[in-house]
Amino acid sequence: MPRKAADPIRFAGIGVASGLGHGRAAFREGLFAGRNVFSELKREGREAPEGEQPFLGVEMPEPPAVLPPRVDRTATLTGRVAASVLAEAWEDAGLDAIAPERIGLVVGGSNLATRERALALVEYWEKRAFVRPRHGHMFLDTDLCGLCTAAFPIRGFAMTVGGASASGAVAIVEARNAIRSGRVDACIALGAMQDLGGHDLQALRALGAMGSDRFSDVPEKACRPMDADHDGFLYGEAAAALVLCRESVGLSKTYGTLLGAASIADGTRGPEPNHEGQIRAARMALAEAGLAAADIDHVNGHATGTPSGDDTELETYRALGLHHTRINATKSILGHGLAAAGAIETAAVLVQMAEGRLHPTRNLETPIDPGFKWVGVAPVEQKIGHALKFSFGFGGVNAALVIGAPEASR
Structure with missing residues (x-):
């Protein structure tokens, strides 16, 4: 049985954006259908070097307009998407019922708008005297804090946290900590869209982290986490906002309860995964929840599709x-949503928990280790009482979340 907290912290609202579309309905439908959204990346500034294969991945539709037109024109794509997912989560949770001074915001992610910044550098290189004044702050990570707190009555606090590809999960941990400390009664953890440019994509390809040359002619086959034919991750635009709150504040909706959470450093500088750090984070989260690994019904893996990452994660599972x-x-x-991954994949856990079924894993045709109970290319019916979510980031960041079904804290 999980350890019962005096005032459990629960997930009360979800807002999402991805290549599947904007909003929970498109997200739910696309997840369980395993819909293909992979193709060549087409946004300006994501061109591959001459003579090289185009970059593959996922791009989302333009976000719905949430900000006032004058503000919208000066916001980055990352900022406009952040406002969109926050609007959906805010309405879903009914946050107007809570005093603004008791609401906080943690934005997960750093260096979020590098594509647009690179385009601006090219545009103004020969006319630097005409650089727009807004460029003095619009590319700072804290600009998302300013955009969101100007558009929504968030007056408790706003901050950003960087954990590379674990940023979204780290934001959830820090939102939990803020609520637990008494600083606020509700806090939004926002995994921000990481808007990569061509330089970033080429560096990740050269690093050996990003695929895929092998499936360049069939993009729908290229993303293969935990499959024997994996050759790297594929970038995917994504963002998610999750509202966490005390159970006692009285918001009506509960998607699940955050029973345990941990974010730790493993002493690694670069991209190398570390199974000892992954194990330690998981054990800390499980211990806080008062659970053993045997109590977990579902694991949502970090599972990027990089050979070293998948192999190391399998060591952790074993x-x-x-x-x-x-x-x-x-x-x-x-x-791979990078900064947003931990948040939008936690949203996927909560949606699966509500539905009582698990979404497929596309292209998982030959699992690296068939000894595990993989969800393959078709969805599976599964009641989820307790889920374990992993999220890891460059720089030795390891995060783990233990999430209970709504009844798990009662």
Whole structure:
């Protein structure tokens, strides 16, 4: 049985954006259908070097207009998407019922608008005297805090946290900490859209982290987490806002309860994964929840599709004894959302928990280790009482979340 907190912290609202579309309905439908949204990347500034294969991945439709037109014109794409997912989560949770001074915001992500910044550098290189004044702040990570707190009555606090590809999960941990400390009663954890440019994509390809040359002619086959034919992750535009709150504040909706959470450093500088750090984060989160690995019904893996990352994560699964539980990989459908990954994949856990079924793992045809209970290319019916979500980032960041079904805290 999970350890019962005096005032459990629950997920009360969800807002999402991805290549599947904008909003929870498109997200739910696309997840369980395993809909293909992979193609060549087409946004300006994402061109591959001459003579090289185009970059593959996922791009989302233009976000709905949420900000006033004058503000919208000066916001980055990352900012406009952030406002869109926050608007959906705000309405879903009914946050107007809480005093603005008791609401906080944690934005997960850093260096979020590098594509637009690179385009601006090219545009103004020969006419620097005419650089727009807004460029003095619009590319700062804190501009998302300013955009969101100007558009919504958030007056408790606003901050950003960077954890590379674990940023979204780290934002959830810090939102939980802010509520637990008494600083606020509700806090939005926002995994921001990481808007990569061509230089970033080429560097990740050269690093060996990003695929895929092997499937360049068939993009729908290229993203293959935990499959023997994996050759790197594929970038996917994504963002998610999750409202966390005390159970006692009285918001009507509950998607699930955050029973345990941990974010730790493993002492690694670069992209190398570290299974000891992953195991430690998971054990800390499980201990806080008062659960053992045997109590976990579902694992939502970090599962990027990079050979070293997948292999290391499998070591973690083995060490924790997770052979009994159903495992799937949300990145197989959405691509790798980088800063947003931990948040939007947590949203996927909550949606699956509500539906009582697990979304497919696209292209998982030959699992690297068939000894685990993988969710393959078709959805699976599964009641989820307790889920374990992994999220890892360059720089030795390891995060783990233990999420209980709404009844798990009662």
